Amino acid sequence: MSEPRKEVTIYDIAEKLNISATTVSRGLQDHPKINDKTKKKILAVAAEMGYRSNPFASSLRTKRGNIIGVIVPRLNSYFMSDVIAGIEKVINESNYNLFISQSLESMKKEISNARAMFNNRVDGLLVSLAYNTDNLDHFEPFITKNIPVIFFDRVQEHLQFPNIFIDNYKAAYQLTSHLIEQSCKRILHIGGSQLRNVYIERYNGYKRALEDHNLPFDDELLIISDLTTQGGQDAGSTILNMEIKPDAVFAANDISAVGCMQFLMDAGMRVPEDIAFAGFNNDPMSSVVRPQLTTIDYKGFEMGEVAAKLLLGHLTDNADLKQTHSLILRSEMIVRDSSKRKG
Amino acid sequence: MSEPRKEVTIYDIAEKLNISATTVSRGLQDHPKINDKTKKKILAVAAEMGYRSNPFASSLRTKRGNIIGVIVPRLNSYFMSDVIAGIEKVINESNYNLFISQSLESMKKEISNARAMFNNRVDGLLVSLAYNTDNLDHFEPFITKNIPVIFFDRVQEHLQFPNIFIDNYKAAYQLTSHLIEQSCKRILHIGGSQLRNVYIERYNGYKRALEDHNLPFDDELLIISDLTTQGGQDAGSTILNMEIKPDAVFAANDISAVGCMQFLMDAGMRVPEDIAFAGFNNDPMSSVVRPQLTTIDYKGFEMGEVAAKLLLGHLTDNADLKQTHSLILRSEMIVRDSSKRKG
Numbered sequence: 001m002s003e004p005r006k007e008v009t010i011y012d013i014a015e016k017l018n019i020s021a022t023t024v025s026r027g028l029q030d031h032p033k034i035n036d037k038t039k040k041k042i043l044a045v046a047a048e049m050g051y052r053s054n055p056f057a058s059s060l061r062t063k064r065g066n067i068i069g070v071i072v073p074r075l076n077s078y079f080m081s082d083v084i085a086g087i088e089k090v091i092n093e094s095n096y097n098l099f100i101s102q103s104l105e106s107m108k109k110e111i112s113n114a115r116a117m118f119n120n121r122v123d124g125l126l127v128s129l130a131y132n133t134d135n136l137d138h139f140e141p142f143i144t145k146n147i148p149v150i151f152f153d154r155v156q157e158h159l160q161f162p163n164i165f166i167d168n169y170k171a172a173y174q175l176t177s178h179l180i181e182q183s184c185k186r187i188l189h190i191g192g193s194q195l196r197n198v199y200i201e202r203y204n205g206y207k208r209a210l211e212d213h214n215l216p217f218d219d220e221l222l223i224i225s226d227l228t229t230q231g232g233q234d235a236g237s238t239i240l241n242m243e244i245k246p247d248a249v250f251a252a253n254d255i256s257a258v259g260c261m262q263f264l265m266d267a268g269m270r271v272p273e274d275i276a277f278a279g280f281n282n283d284p285m286s287s288v289v290r291p292q293l294t295t296i297d298y299k300g301f302e303m304g305e306v307a308a309k310l311l312l313g314h315l316t317d318n319a320d321l322k323q324t325h326s327l328i329l330r331s332e333m334i335v336r337d338s339s340k341r342k343g
Numbered sequence: 344m345s346e347p348r349k350e351v352t353i354y355d356i357a358e359k360l361n362i363s364a365t366t367v368s369r370g371l372q373d374h375p376k377i378n379d380k381t382k383k384k385i386l387a388v389a390a391e392m393g394y395r396s397n398p399f400a401s402s403l404r405t406k407r408g409n410i411i412g413v414i415v416p417r418l419n420s421y422f423m424s425d426v427i428a429g430i431e432k433v434i435n436e437s438n439y440n441l442f443i444s445q446s447l448e449s450m451k452k453e454i455s456n457a458r459a460m461f462n463n464r465v466d467g468l469l470v471s472l473a474y475n476t477d478n479l480d481h482f483e484p485f486i487t488k489n490i491p492v493i494f495f496d497r498v499q500e501h502l503q504f505p506n507i508f509i510d511n512y513k514a515a516y517q518l519t520s521h522l523i524e525q526s527c528k529r530i531l532h533i534g535g536s537q538l539r540n541v542y543i544e545r546y547n548g549y550k551r552a553l554e555d556h557n558l559p560f561d562d563e564l565l566i567i568s569d570l571t572t573q574g575g576q577d578a579g580s581t582i583l584n585m586e587i588k589p590d591a592v593f594a595a596n597d598i599s600a601v602g603c604m605q606f607l608m609d610a611g612m613r614v615p616e617d618i619a620f621a622g623f624n625n626d627p628m629s630s631v632v633r634p635q636l637t638t639i640d641y642k643g644f645e646m647g648e649v650a651a652k653l654l655l656g657h658l659t660d661n662a663d664l665k666q667t668h669s670l671i672l673r674s675e676m677i678v679r680d681s682s683k684r685k686g
Contacts, residue, residue: 047480050487052462067459075443076424084418088445092452097459099442100418102431109435116410116440119395120463137390144393229627258631284572288601288632 008051016045068311069122070100071113073130073154077255078283079300080128083152086304087126094312096123105131111138118142124311129154131193136161148314152307154196155326163326164307168198171296171331172205175250175278178294178333180213182341184248184276188221190235190260192252202252202280221246225256232259239275240267247275248339254279254286254295261289261338277338291337303329351394359388411654412465413443414456416473416497420598421626422643423471426495429647430469437655439466448474454481461485467654472497474536479504491657495650497539498669506669507650511541514639514674515548518593518621521637521676523556525684527591527619531564533578533603535595545595545623564589568599575602582618583610590618591682597622597629597638604632604681620681634680646672 010028014021019038027034027042028051034042068091072080084100091098099122103110110130117125118141125142127149136158142149143160155163179187189206192199203222210217223238225231232251236259239245251257257279261271269275271291278294279286286293306327353371357364362381370377370385371394377385411434415423427443434441442465446453453473460468461484468485470492479501485492486503498506522530532549535542546565553560566581568574575594579602582588594600600622604614612618614634621637622629629636649670 047484048487050484052464052484052488067463074424075418075427076421078419081417081419081424084445088447092447097456098444099459099463100444101441102427102443104431104435113440116442120410120442121395141390141393141395144391145395255627262631284598285628285631288605288628290633 008046008049010051012049013042013045013051016049017041066096067120067122068096068098068308069117069120069125070098071103071110071117071125071127072100073103073105073128075100075102077281078285079281079298082298082300083128083304083307086301086306087308088304089301090305090308090312096312103130103133107133114138114142118145118147123147124315125149126307126311127151129156129196132195134195148311150307150311152303154198156197162310164303164310164329165197165326166298166303166329166331168201169205169208171280171333172202172250173209174205174333175280175294175296176206176209177213178335179248179250179276179278179339180209180215182248182272182276182339184341185215186218186221186244186246187215187248187250188223188235188239188246190223190225190227190232190249190251190256192225192227194224199252206250225252227251227253227256229255229259232256232261233263236260236263236267239264245275248277249275250278252280254281254283254293257293257295258285258289261293272337272339272341276341282334287336289338294336294339295334297332297334299329299331351389351392353394355392356385356388356394359392360384409439410463410465411439411441411651412460412463412468413441414446414453414460414468414470415443416446416448416471418443418445420596420624421628422624422641425641425643426471426647426650429644429649430651431647432644433648433651433655439655446473446476450476457481457485461488461490466490467658468492469650469654470494472499472539475538477538491654493650493654495646497541499540505653507646507653507672508540508669509641509646509672509674511544512548512551514623514676515545515593516552517548517676518623518637518639519549519552520556521678522591522593522619522621522682523552523558525591525615525619525682527684528558529561529564529587529589530558530591530593531566531578531582531589533566533568533570533575533592533594533599535568535570537567542595549593568595570594570596570599572598572602575599575604576606579603579606579610582607588618591620592618593621595623597624597626597636600636600638601628601632604636615680615682615684619684625677630679632681637679637682638677640675640677642672642674 010021010024014024024042027039088098101113103113107130110133136156139149149161151161152164155165191203194200207217223235225235249260257277261277265271271277280296282295282297286295353364353367357367367385370382444456446456450473453476482492492504494504495507498508534546537543550560566578568578592603600620604620608614614620623639625638625640629638
């Protein structure tokens, strides 16, 4: 068990520069007592010699690796890149670096990501859950080590971890009520995985709005989808084959709404006259498509900022996460031409 | 310099389970000699006690942290999420985890990311360069340690690192020639940073196609942009104010092409009759917009796959990266209604 390549230490750097190891160590940590010229020299020699700070040794001293970990389902939506931009904005002003990993909607991979983050001694973790995650056991080791974990958007209730999300129920209720006010009476819902809070609540908000306006709910009016463009087109094909067609579609995201809407328009239906449309997220695509799509502005950037600030707060004052309440962010309905059947 | 919280070791786990430390160590590494029941017990107790594998100690043994690092400018484009999906597909079949970080188009942040990746002992690195990166010194420590670094898409020539990219020059030449064949004679180019290979080459391909068809190039016909939707709209506003308007626009990405095209259509211009359009990337937005946008299919997924396979190959056989040639991937022109002025 011998080491094939000798690790460069601060003593090697000190010897080369003919200064003390303490000075090298301080210089590498950007200590105010070391002047800039010396710091530069130390950093240059360290880089040249291939020095790597030893995360184990440094964790003895500061317990910090200066890494914030982020685990998200996928990076392929504007919403998620917006959230990450918000996180970066906050983290950028600190001394931390952000390491991001994707669960690819798989709980198994989420567990592997969590373990890798844990083993690499992240200082804190921000997580949005995978499609099929049904428990949070893989985050328990972080609790044991007092490493803060905060869930955002796709969350699951847990006493130990705070959650940050928008009121999906209320937003969906508002959108559906808007469609009803536009004289729509047969509103179809394209929904996502009923394991995930965000999609359950959008569905529940939709259903409750129908009830409150005395509109019957019909099983045929719920299509569970993967919410891709293709998923939207498939829903469009199902609608075309319906004997009694819906007069509105509320989709759980903009991508599938646009896929469905363009499919039906290509088949000759008029939007919003024959069928009105509403989506969710305010994806840039919703304002590129014609007619422009009514949607919910999700404020991903703000969600990222809030989550990162909360996490940094805990790292700074080492407060107990159990004492932190969950946060519900505001969202906003944006009415556009795809649903304007009156005035 | 005392440790505030005692680190759990394999000896603590061994004591608790009344088995040998070797068995614990093997169990944690999924060694075939340990049966599944024992492995499960070991993992359960390790998780319960908050055990973290010691990356330093384990690097003595295997020199591996099982992390592949990725540094990209931003995660907010379909192209980049496509590349990352391709990387994930390959990495997922290995024992590695992917840690992704963003340079936010800043060389300073890219240096900080590279240092964090290095300090966390990544096994290999995949990089697409920031907007203003003008040298690769911050990747030298990886060479010293024989850690493979591969650049993709946004690359800079360097003897030590292989590059993977598409032939941007050829693709831009092809697009511009197509516009000329559609009887366009005054083609405006919306280009990106002239520090980055991808944008320089698209510009050069465009210019060369004009020359080869004996069309004059006019300085007024080049607009350097940040290539956002807003950037495209600004270009549209500039075009509206031109005394002699262009009869075609070739933009260096789809987002800015769509922004510019919709701006001009809203102002009453007809596409492609008054002004033809072509973009770059085959972003989903290019097929949502009407008329659909002529573009170059960039094959981000394939680029990610190729880069990851090349990197894994080096990790497996420890080959010398200097011996690896750069790879140029094929791209494909997709002609759609935005540029069809003939038949």
